[in-house]
Amino acid sequence: MKRIISLIAIVGALQSFGQELQFSQFFSSSLYLNPAFSAIYVEPSLFVNYRRPLDNGIIYNETSQISMSLPVLMNEAENLPRGGVGIMAYNNQSGYEGIFKISGIFLNYGHNFSIGRLSTEVIALGVQFGYENYRVNFSDLRWGSSYNPYYGYDDSITTPTSEFDDETNHPIVNAGIMYYYNRQRNFTLYNYSAFSGFAITNLNRPDKTFVKDGKAQAPMLFKYHGGFEFKVRKFNILPNILVQYQSQNFTADGGIYTWYSFHENTFGTGQDIKLVGGAWYRLRDSFIFLAGINYNSLSVKASYDLNSNLFYDYEVDYSRNTFELSLQYVLRKESRVRKISNPLF
Structure with missing residues (x-):
């Protein structure tokens, strides 16, 4: 049986494509957040994210991403990479x-470009090229024009599916820049480390319309993210923010990561075990809670978006809570001192 969806609902869904995908664990999906991150990693790293509402039902909103970063152009004197793919x-x-x-x-x-004799500061630039594909089978939809008020939908009535393409492909260019202070996280010499970044998605304004002979350029998405880290005994504390703006749509996330080190593998021997926790507030949207564990090269984190009608207008009767799982695996070289540019990765 064909799906019964009104034309108004279809148009609204197509307009929602102007909104880019969003992850609550934004630093765990770092290449999606900012292409400059590929120049920050000092070891090969694999990242996986999966996100969905707890009550998916017949109305889906399910997202998954996988990425891998590989350092290149190693500087032998610093034992740190100059770039990353x-x-x-x-x-x-x-x-x-x-x-x-x-x-x-x-x-x-x-x-990346080091600053100063001790390379305490670094500026990283990144660029990203790719293709995106949108798909929807318009023949599976029913339209208002085929509705007969006397007995319901009449499939013999011509529907406007010929006006739309079921699939559209478009190239996308993204770019970003980052600044990092105390990237080796040496808290003996320095009191804290800090980073700040800016990225632009849809730099080339790709055409994402389904309408044949139509044109609808995607608006650019601007992102700012930043944070700093300090250490108190076995606790590391990292306040951080993410601000995004796209075509009059504004979102802001602010919160804190913290983790407790049971045993820190500083010199590549023994076990490296950390418990991770965090909480954020997404402006007028949700509270986000996170818990996880880092065990040697593997990190697993789960987060929960607690949405509430409290954040919406009175006309909204229903909101959905979302679960997100992230997995990260770092291919460490145990023979050398571990130099991580960010404890979140």
Whole structure:
């Protein structure tokens, strides 16, 4: 039986494609956040994210992404890379029974420049090229024009599916820049470490319309993210923020990571075990809570978006809580002192 969806609902769903995908664990999906991150990693790293509402039901909103970063151009004197390459892919299903689908694949390159004799500070630049695919089967939809008020939908009535393409592909260019202070996180010499970044998505303004012979350029998405870290005994504390703006749509996340080190593997021997926790507030949207564990090269974190009608207008009767899982694996070289640019990765 064909899905019964009104034209108004379809138009609204297509307009929602102007909104980019969003992860609550934004630093765990770092290449999606900012292409400059590929120049920050000092060891090969794999990242996986999966996100969905707890009550997916027939209305989907399910997102997954996988990325990998590989350091290149090693500086032998500093034992740190000058650049990094990466690959990222993601997939999203949304709408009634997941009828709207988005997928993308990207290649990434980043380069960093050290500042000062001790290379305490670094500036990283990154660029990302890829393709994104939108899919929806319009023949599976029913339209208002085929509705007969006397007995319901009449499939013999011509529907306007010929006016739309079931699939659209578009190239996308993204770019970003980052600044990092005390990237080796040496808290003996320095009281804290800090980072700050800015990224632009849809730099080339790709055409994402389904309408044949139509044109709808995607608006650019601007992102600012930053944070700093300090250490209190076995606790590391990292306040951080993410601000995004796209075509009059504004979101802001602010919160804190903290983790407790049971045993820190500083010199590549023994076990490295940390318990991780965090909480954020997304402006007029949700509270986000996170818990996880780092065990040697593997890190697993789970987060929960607690949404509430309290954040919406009175006309909104229903909101959905969301679960997100992230997995990170770092291919460490145990023979040398571990130099991590960010404890979150």
